[in-house]
Amino acid sequence: MGLALLVALAAPLPSGSGWAQETSIPVTENGPNFVATTTLFPGGGTAPAEDPLVKVYQGNPQRIAEGQRLFAWYNCAGCHFHGGGGMGPPLMDQQWRYGGRLDQIYASIVQGRPNGMPSWARKIPDAQIWEIAAFVKSLSGSSAAEGPGQAMPTSPPPPQALLPPPQSPVPGLRAP
Amino acid sequence: MMRAILRPIFIRCADRAARHFKADSAWRRVVPGSFAFLLLAPGLAAAQSPVPPASAAPKDDGQWTMPAKNYAATRFSELQQIDGGNVGKLAVAFTFSTGVNKGQEAAPLVVNNTMFLVTPFPNIVYALDLTKPGAPLKWSFRPHPENASQGVACCDVVNRGAAYWDGKIVFNTLDGNTIALDASSGKMLWKRKLAEINQGETITMAPLVVKGKVLVGNSGGELGVRGWVAALDVNDGKVVWKAYATGPDKDVLIGPDFHPFYPSEQGKDLGVSTWPPEAWEIGGGTMWGWIAYDPDLNLVYYGTANPGPWNQEQRPGDNKWTATLFARNPDTGAAKWALQYNPHDEHDYDGINEQILVDMTVDGKPRKVLMHPDRNGHLYVVDRINGEILSADPYGFVNSTNGIDLKTGRPVMNPDKMTRLGTVVHDICPTASGAKDWNPSAYSPRTGLMYIPHENLCMDWESVQANYIAGTPYVGANVVMKAGPGGNRGEFTAWDPVQKKAAWTIKEDLPLWSGALATAGDLVFYGTMDGWFKAVDARSGELKWQFKTGSGIIGQPIAYRGPDGREYIAILSGVGGWAGAIVSGDLDPRDKTAALGFVGAVPDLKDRTTPGGTLYVFALPP
Numbered sequence: 001m002g003l004a005l006l007v008a009l010a011a012p013l014p015s016g017s018g019w020a021q022e023t024s025i026p027v028t029e030n031g032p033n034f035v036a037t038t039t040l041f042p043g044g045g046t047a048p049a050e051d052p053l054v055k056v057y058q059g060n061p062q063r064i065a066e067g068q069r070l071f072a073w074y075n076c077a078g079c080h081f082h083g084g085g086g087m088g089p090p091l092m093d094q095q096w097r098y099g100g101r102l103d104q105i106y107a108s109i110v111q112g113r114p115n116g117m118p119s120w121a122r123k124i125p126d127a128q129i130w131e132i133a134a135f136v137k138s139l140s141g142s143s144a145a146e147g148p149g150q151a152m153p154t155s156p157p158p159p160q161a162l163l164p165p166p167q168s169p170v171p172g173l174r175a176p
Numbered sequence: 177m178m179r180a181i182l183r184p185i186f187i188r189c190a191d192r193a194a195r196h197f198k199a200d201s202a203w204r205r206v207v208p209g210s211f212a213f214l215l216l217a218p219g220l221a222a223a224q225s226p227v228p229p230a231s232a233a234p235k236d237d238g239q240w241t242m243p244a245k246n247y248a249a250t251r252f253s254e255l256q257q258i259d260g261g262n263v264g265k266l267a268v269a270f271t272f273s274t275g276v277n278k279g280q281e282a283a284p285l286v287v288n289n290t291m292f293l294v295t296p297f298p299n300i301v302y303a304l305d306l307t308k309p310g311a312p313l314k315w316s317f318r319p320h321p322e323n324a325s326q327g328v329a330c331c332d333v334v335n336r337g338a339a340y341w342d343g344k345i346v347f348n349t350l351d352g353n354t355i356a357l358d359a360s361s362g363k364m365l366w367k368r369k370l371a372e373i374n375q376g377e378t379i380t381m382a383p384l385v386v387k388g389k390v391l392v393g394n395s396g397g398e399l400g401v402r403g404w405v406a407a408l409d410v411n412d413g414k415v416v417w418k419a420y421a422t423g424p425d426k427d428v429l430i431g432p433d434f435h436p437f438y439p440s441e442q443g444k445d446l447g448v449s450t451w452p453p454e455a456w457e458i459g460g461g462t463m464w465g466w467i468a469y470d471p472d473l474n475l476v477y478y479g480t481a482n483p484g485p486w487n488q489e490q491r492p493g494d495n496k497w498t499a500t501l502f503a504r505n506p507d508t509g510a511a512k513w514a515l516q517y518n519p520h521d522e523h524d525y526d527g528i529n530e531q532i533l534v535d536m537t538v539d540g541k542p543r544k545v546l547m548h549p550d551r552n553g554h555l556y557v558v559d560r561i562n563g564e565i566l567s568a569d570p571y572g573f574v575n576s577t578n579g580i581d582l583k584t585g586r587p588v589m590n591p592d593k594m595t596r597l598g599t600v601v602h603d604i605c606p607t608a609s610g611a612k613d614w615n616p617s618a619y620s621p622r623t624g625l626m627y628i629p630h631e632n633l634c635m636d637w638e639s640v641q642a643n644y645i646a647g648t649p650y651v652g653a654n655v656v657m658k659a660g661p662g663g664n665r666g667e668f669t670a671w672d673p674v675q676k677k678a679a680w681t682i683k684e685d686l687p688l689w690s691g692a693l694a695t696a697g698d699l700v701f702y703g704t705m706d707g708w709f710k711a712v713d714a715r716s717g718e719l720k721w722q723f724k725t726g727s728g729i730i731g732q733p734i735a736y737r738g739p740d741g742r743e744y745i746a747i748l749s750g751v752g753g754w755a756g757a758i759v760s761g762d763l764d765p766r767d768k769t770a771a772l773g774f775v776g777a778v779p780d781l782k783d784r785t786t787p788g789g790t791l792y793v794f795a796l797p798p
Contacts, residue, residue: 072640073643074643074645074648075643075645075648075649075650077649078398078648078649078650078651079327079648079649081767081769081770081771081772082654082767082769082770083764083766083767083770084763084764084765084766084767084768084769084770084771084775085761085762085763085764085767085770085771086330086757086761086763086770086771086772087327087328087329087330087649088327089761089762089763090762090763090764090767090770092764092766092767093764095762112324114323114324115323115324115326115327116323116324116325116326116327116328116329117327118324118327118647118648
């Protein structure tokens with residue numbers, strides 16, 4: 001594993017601005033640094049405009065399905081389970097510590113958050129983070145009748161082994 | 177069942193005739209106006225009454241200097257002011273808010289008329305002055321652990337308590353440090369970083385200090401860490417030895433002194449060869465539970481936690497030395513013997529539960545044993561000299577195994593309840609959290625009974641592929657827990673280790689996640705997850721008193737003698753831990769797999785209690 005990791009790290013990165021260029025999604029000036037995680041703006045004001053990429057991902061069934069697969073692949077489910085939470089907070093309820101707008105969720109995944117959310121910047125390709133965020137967003141407000149937790153574990157998803165792995169391995173990841 | 181009550185009473189002179197009653201202080205009381213001792217001696221059962229070794233359970237001085245009370249881990253107080261006749265008058269003496277609304281698993285300590293508390297993350301230490309009315313704050317210490325450590329703590333951000341040694345309070349922080357404080361001032365003496373949160377390691381256990389060495393183990397068995405126990409010099413925190421649970425013998429501190437009882441524990445580098453290549457590096461075997469110590473044999477005893485990942489198909493082999501009881505020399509760490517409770521565990525049956533040391537007669541022969549209620553549902557009586565299992569009997573409902581083979585030391589697995597990739601196996605009992613989890617039992621030498629607070633839960637389990645990403649969960653299972661047979665999710669069992677059966681059992685609706693305390697007043701104390709703190713008759717289990725605290729109880733009750741000579745009972749209230757994470761973490765009950773499946777067992781807990789963090793101390797009216 002050590003050798004594989006070294007090779008992965010030694011592989012030349014695409015020139016330019018990094019991970020985002022690996023995808024077909026254009027780099028924007030929005031991104032996590034431009035997302036507010038608060039609704040408090042002294043003296044008034046509004047949150048920054050929504051990232052245009054939100055329209056690409058939010059409610060997009062293909063992106064959400066891929067996000068669901070990646071949510072398991074990158075061990076998000078190990079903390080948040082099927083939305084009910086565990087080590088991490090629940091994602092299927094209506095409470096958002098750091099904002100529930102899709103670009104805010106994206107920013108939380110990229111940057112990490114101080115009480116235990118890891119930073120996934122440069123560890124998960126940008127487009128995949130958007131897909132994961134889209135899946136997370138889709139969990140919110142799930143009703144008891146259609147909550148994903150209800151489907152587990154009696155009707156499991158397709159075995160991951162049958163699915164192709166993500167394109168960019170996380171440093172330190174040991175695929176089974 | 178009533179054997180203890182029927183014991184005849186002998187009067188003996190106050191000479192040393194009773195010396196063979198080691199730890200006899202529990203058995204005698206001074207008769208006013210005479211030099212006689214009243215001995216509650218067991219009649220016909222005399223030779224069979226288990227007694228903790230005196231060296232590991234010295235005469236009670238009214239303090240409480242380590243979470244388990246003594247090295248024998250009896251959690252038995254010789255105080256007898258509060259008894260079945262007056263416990264109904266027990267009332268709150270004082271309270272104290274920890275200011276932290278997470279799971280309060282710690283035992284308070286009482287030393288030199290000061291009470292010491294450790295909170296869950298952020299692991300604040302409080303010292304309360306018991307000599308003044310209301311026990312005001314003497315000092316507090318804030319270690320400021322890394323906030324991020326909360327994200328790699330599998331099951332709430334708990335801490336199981338501190339230890340006192342020679343003027344020092346020693347405790348661990350969630351972000352992997354061991355810290356020693358001056359007990360009188362609260363000033364930090366030293367701090368030693370032992371665990372790395374970016375590798376998924378945390379520390380939640382209460383340290384044990386043996387011969388000037390602080391014994392500490394790591395947590396993180398659900399995050400692909402490699403388990404270890406380290407010994408630190410109590411004076412400066414330097415690591416004296418460190419014993420890994422997996423890997424080559426030199427890392428496990430297995431050498432020429434290692435003489436395990438069973439053949440399957442014998443061989444070279446089994447911590448490597450019983451794993452797929454390199455899997456032992458991330459295979460778990462942490463130690464976040466209890467350590468006992470026998471000064472006569474100079475051995476410490478502890479069990480290691482589950483192998484990782486939970487998906488057993490990713491790690492064929494016995495996976496040594498996970499879910500394994502070790503006996504080690506505390507001076508060097510050298511292993512004397514090992515006993516793997518659950519080879520190739522496939523149900524998350526950690527071996528970290530308590531070991532209570534007693535000397536007892538087995539088949540007519542005196543044996544030095546330890547009693548261990550394992551997560552797999554069996555009460556092990558193990559010879560603590562050589563690691564032989566003398567008996568292993570189910571103390572709760574079990575169908576994952578068909579008993580323990582005493583010839584091999586291994587469980588006989590039930591093929592119907594073995595876990596598989598992509599298959600939901602229904603109604604495995606006990607659950608991943610075990611017939612009993614970390615919450616420690618007590619043992620009363622007066623009744624000869626071991627008081628086991630435990631669970632009655634079963635689970636559905638589906639193994640899935642686990643990816644290893646350092647510092648993130650490495651589990652590979654979808655689990656949903658539920659009530660076991662009868663529907664009651666908790667049980668409080670008084671276990672007779674001689675008869676090898678329960679003397680009595682109290683059914684509790686919610687799982688029991690609190691420890692137990694036994695006293696010479698023949699009372700046993702424990703708490704429930706909806707906040708009731710209870711005292712029951714140690715011989716019959718009859719409920720004698722209860723008090724509703726502010727939040728669910730998952731802590732460890734203690735008893736101490738106050739500066740005014742009165743007996744006090746203390747307990748921290750504040751729900752959480754793995755079982756209470758739904759409340760302390762505000763989880764969503766609609767996802768039954770949440771919190772590794774425990775939410776499925778307690779979807780109603782949010783309607784029964786709320787988060788909290790309050791110390792309650794009780795006494796009889798003056």
